[in-house]
Amino acid sequence: MDNKSLSHTRWKCQYHIVFIPKYRKKVLYGRLKVDVKEIICTLCKYKRVDIIAGAVCADHVHLSVAIPPKISVSDFMGYLKGKSTLMIYDRHPELQSRWDKSFWARGYYVEKIGNITDAAVERYIREQADKSRDED
Template identity: 55%
Template sequence: MDNASIAHTRWNCTYHIVFIPKYRRKIMYGETKKDIVEILKKLCEMKQITLIEGKVCKDHVHMYIAIPPKLCVSECMAYLKGKSALMLFDRHPEYRSRWGERHFWARGYYVATVGNVNEDTIIEYIRQQEESDKLEDGRK
């Protein structure tokens, strides 16, 4: 990704982010997985966050995103996790009754800055996550 610009600023702020559902439950498959993908894409668009690459695995989410410098990573994550949980509970009320209100995602997340040097490595790693999940399911 080349430098983007806002107002009088050129920027290239990209991050690899990983987060998990509460208690690392293995519940993100089928309709739930499709809904999470759709919700996260929509929320990124609303905040002008560029979703470069992403995968929703059965027990975690990988995102490679570009966040404008006017936003901080922690605010973006609070927004993405908070709003996505509420939207998911609207679509799947059974999760709300089972785990309590507003508690779909675990509290923390992993974040690493991504420079131009290792961008291809991160993208390839994220793409391989889904294959890794499939192989793991096949062994059971």
Template identity: 60%
Template sequence: MANKSYSLAHTKWMCKYHIVFTPKYRRKEIYNQVRKDLIEIFKRLCKYKGVEIIEGHMMPDHVHMLVAIPPKIAVSTFMGYLKGKSSLMIFEKHAGLKYKYGNR
């Protein structure tokens, strides 16, 4: 796994990033059904962008991910995409969360 390199048109690359992020105010909402849905949403969104999830752990109040992001995508751009789209998809699927934690 450590020697696996990826390639674009004229480059070979191996860019792996350990990313940790939390919900707003470190609320402990990442468990049970929301956790299962988040795992599927993260997999789908990473697949859309061509990002490989090497390893991931979901704690009650934060998420650890080891991802291989292509050099053509900035890490901050990818994280903005991942957090923004996943929150919209979670609020769409679990409407009660938006009313509980929404516009305050």
């Protein structure tokens, strides 16, 4: 991916992010899996975050994203997990009472993509998605 630019900044801030549903429940399948993917894409567009690669597995989500430098990773993840929870519960109200109003677990894993190639991260995410698909 080429460097992006803001009015006075050239940037390439790519991250590999992994986050899980509360209690790592294997709930991300069927219609919910499709909705989660659509919701994440929509919310990323709102914040102008580019999704390079992504996979919604049965018990976790992988994202390779380019986040503009004016947005911190923690702010973006708070926004993504908070808004997506509301949107998921709007579409699937039966899930709301299960985990005390929280759909996602509190933490997440993030690493800056720098010393490895984009292709290596995309291959890893694809392999995780294939593995998850085989388990389904």
